[in-house]
Amino acid sequence: MRQMIIAGNWKMHKTVSEAVSFVQELKQQVANTRVEVVVCPPFTALAPVAEALKGSSIALAAQNMHWENQGAFTGEISPLMLKEIGCKYVVLGHSERRQYFGETDETVNKKVKAALEHGLVPIVCVGETLAQREANATEQVVATQTRGALADLSPEQVAGLVIAYEPVWAIGTGKTASDQDAQQVNRYIRQVIAQEFGQSAAEAVRIQYGGSVKPGNARGLMSQPDIDGALVGGASLKVEDFKGIIENSL
Numbered sequence: 001m002r003q004m005i006i007a008g009n010w011k012m013h014k015t016v017s018e019a020v021s022f023v024q025e026l027k028q029q030v031a032n033t034r035v036e037v038v039v040c041p042p043f044t045a046l047a048p049v050a051e052a053l054k055g056s057s058i059a060l061a062a063q064n065m066h067w068e069n070q071g072a073f074t075g076e077i078s079p080l081m082l083k084e085i086g087c088k089y090v091v092l093g094h095s096e097r098r099q100y101f102g103e104t105d106e107t108v109n110k111k112v113k114a115a116l117e118h119g120l121v122p123i124v125c126v127g128e129t130l131a132q133r134e135a136n137a138t139e140q141v142v143a144t145q146t147r148g149a150l151a152d153l154s155p156e157q158v159a160g161l162v163i164a165y166e167p168v169w170a171i172g173t174g175k176t177a178s179d180q181d182a183q184q185v186n187r188y189i190r191q192v193i194a195q196e197f198g199q200s201a202a203e204a205v206r207i208q209y210g211g212s213v214k215p216g217n218a219r220g221l222m223s224q225p226d227i228d229g230a231l232v233g234g235a236s237l238k239v240e241d242f243k244g245i246i247e248n249s250l
């Protein structure tokens, strides 16, 4: 049985003081949930949020990472740095990083391997653009991105990962994939993983859906058999909305 994982990707939102007061409230509101709850603050807020989360079951994730341990890479953050402050997860290959910051399947793969070497669990994002969906290329795009990101990994490593299917046209647009469409693509990703890494890795890997998830649509999406959680953007910025999604995911 795969445990549901609901992660809030704050993107470039919240100062340190806003982030800390948010998680202080959140940890009280979701204290007894059976869902695994994750927050992904911006880099500046990671350490103070880690401190504020002590004693809580909410896990911490970074939104990106470089693959090297250290070096002359101005503006970058390494896996060692994230590990030391208590990150459990790291979001890799988000479509905004692919679109605006030149992320490729190859760099995502380097980052995935580096994260695993340091005991960080990657949340690997894949998803098609509207043009790709309209050209009936969704399956081809998510298969290529999945194979690219996970190249050279062992079945055991893949089993422990989280993958987030986030159709680009559904991110921040208020357009959500229908429950059936999301389920269909998540199931397809699981089939690709079964082909590449075997059935037991495919059954163990958790595959989230992301793209305009809200309290009102969470129940339908999260009850699909191949959807094991959500990667939430906008609706993760308010405690009430995020809590609503968590509660509606069981």
Ligand SMILES: O=C(CO)COP(=O)(O)O
Binding pocket: 009, 094, 166, 170, 171, 172, 173, 174, 210, 211, 212, 213, 231, 232, 233, 234, 235
């Ligand atoms: O990109 C997302 C999460 O990573 C989804 O963002 P929205 O929930 O704002 O559509």
